[in-house]
Amino acid sequence: MKSGPSNDPGWMQSWLIHSIDIGLVFAVAYMVLVIIGERRTLWMVRGFIILMLATAISNWANLRLLSIALNSLVTGSAVAMAVMLQSEFRQFLEQLGRGEVLQLFGRGRKAIPEPDSVIDQIVEAVKELSQNRTGALIIIETGSPIDERDFSVPGVKLNAEVSKELLQTLFQPKTLLHDGAVLIRASRIAAAGVILPLSERMASRQLGTRHRAAMGITERVAKCLCVVVSEETGSISLAEKGVLNRPLTSSKLKELLEARSFPSGDERKATPISIGSLKRQIGSKGWALISRVFRLRSSASREKK
Numbered sequence: 001m002k003s004g005p006s007n008d009p010g011w012m013q014s015w016l017i018h019s020i021d022i023g024l025v026f027a028v029a030y031m032v033l034v035i036i037g038e039r040r041t042l043w044m045v046r047g048f049i050i051l052m053l054a055t056a057i058s059n060w061a062n063l064r065l066l067s068i069a070l071n072s073l074v075t076g077s078a079v080a081m082a083v084m085l086q087s088e089f090r091q092f093l094e095q096l097g098r099g100e101v102l103q104l105f106g107r108g109r110k111a112i113p114e115p116d117s118v119i120d121q122i123v124e125a126v127k128e129l130s131q132n133r134t135g136a137l138i139i140i141e142t143g144s145p146i147d148e149r150d151f152s153v154p155g156v157k158l159n160a161e162v163s164k165e166l167l168q169t170l171f172q173p174k175t176l177l178h179d180g181a182v183l184i185r186a187s188r189i190a191a192a193g194v195i196l197p198l199s200e201r202m203a204s205r206q207l208g209t210r211h212r213a214a215m216g217i218t219e220r221v222a223k224c225l226c227v228v229v230s231e232e233t234g235s236i237s238l239a240e241k242g243v244l245n246r247p248l249t250s251s252k253l254k255e256l257l258e259a260r261s262f263p264s265g266d267e268r269k270a271t272p273i274s275i276g277s278l279k280r281q282i283g284s285k286g287w288a289l290i291s292r293v294f295r296l297r298s299s300a301s302r303e304k305k
C-alpha cells in the first residue's frame, strides 16, 4: 500500500517544525516593526527583513553562492544597523532585561503627538515670539522629507517632541541654535540651526534675509511651509511656494496651518496602516511559501515512488 507524505510522521514533524520556525521569525519581525514605529527606521528594518528572507530562500533552494553573498550582506547590514541604532538597541535591551516588555510596545505609539496639538504648540510659540519681538523661522514639511541638499546647511539634528516652550527656547538670541531655522518633520522637531537657500526675488525693502530664506526654501521645495516671525516688527508671515502671506494674526496662522500644513489623516496614520498591510503581506506571502513547500515536497515524494 502506498503511503503519502501526510502518512509519514517524520515528514509531518519536520514540516511542523519548519512552519513554527517561519511563524516565529515573522512574529519577531512584526514585533520589531511595531516597537520601532518610526517611519525612516522602519524602511531600513524592512530592507533587512527582506534580505534575511532572500537568504533563507536561497539556502532552501541550495543556491550556494547566492546564499554566501546574501549571508555576508545580512551580517554587514546587522553590524551597520547596530552602529546606526546603538542608542535604540541599548534602550531595547535594557527594557527587555528589566522585563518591561509591554512598555516596548507603548513607546512607539506615544512618540508621535497628534498633529492638531502640534499646530497649537507652533501657533502658541509663534504668538509669544511675535509679542516679544523674537525672530523665528520654522519650516514645516507637508509631504515627503526635504532632501538635505536643498538646505545650505542642514543644522543640528534634534528629533524632539514639538512644544511651545522648546520652540521659544530655540529662538532665544543667546542660545547656540537660534541662528537659522527649525525643521518640523512628521510632528517632531527634526533639526535646528538649519540655513536655507535665499530667494533671488526681493519681496519688499523692509524684509531681510530671514524672509528671503523662507521664500527661498518654499520656492525650491513645494511640499513645505515656512513660518516667519520678524525680529524687527514682530509680524508673522507664512511662506508657501515662494510667496509670503503677511502680516498674519496668530489665529489666521492657525487657520492656514490647519487647512494645509500637516499631512492628511491618511498620511498621519501611515505607520500603523503600513504595519497592518505588512502583517497581511507577511501572512499571505508566508502562507504562499508554506503551501509551495508542501506542494514541492508532496510532488517529490510522488516522483520517488
Ligand SMILES: Nc1ncnc2c1ncn2[C@@H]1O[C@H](COP(=O)(O)OP(=O)(O)OP(=O)(O)O)[C@@H](O)[C@H]1O
Pocket (backbone or CB within 6 Å): 135, 136, 137, 178, 179, 180, 181, 194, 195, 196, 197, 198, 206, 207, 208, 209, 210, 211, 212, 213, 229, 230, 231, 232, 233
Ligand atoms: N538663509 C538663512 N537661513 C536660515 N536663517 C536665516 C537665513 N538668513 C537669515 N536667517 C536668520 O534670520 C536672522 C536675521 O537675519 P536678518 O536680520 O537679515 O533678517 P530679517 O528678515 O531682516 O529679520 P527680521 O525681519 O526678523 O528683522 C539671522 O540671524 C538668522 O537667524
